[in-house]
Amino acid sequence: MSLMAAAMCGVDAPETDQPLGIKSRDKLRELLKNGKVEFYAIEQDRYGRTIAELAVTTGDPKEIFVNEKMVSLGMAYHYAKYSGNCPNKAAIEAAEEVARTGRFGVWRTAGAVKPWDYRKTQN
Secondary structure, three states, X not given: XXXXXXXXXXXXXXXXXXXXXXXXXXXXXXXXXXXXXXXXXXXXXXXXXXXXXXXXXXXXXXXXXXXXXXXXXXXXXXXXXHOOOOOOHHHHHHHHHHHHHHOOHHHOOOOOOOHHHHHHHHO
């Protein structure tokens, strides 16, 4: 399965034409290229995409939970509306608190438009 036909459970990143959109995309690519990607399918959304949690193993005993990492770096938001079935929802919520209080990434700019609100203005 192509990762293009998938979405990360409980996570929504800026669109590429939003501030930090390209940087977020590039950070995700960087995380995924540095090890073996583990793909844990959760469900399918209404668009037919597989909703999943992703982890990367690099040979180090510690696995990187990609959904959480992207949010903790401020490269994505916790998408609370669609995180109910995420097995690691609490980790994503905690990661957003870290990013928000540290003013990382998307939390650096007061009043930044969340991607789900941005998409509503583009239709």
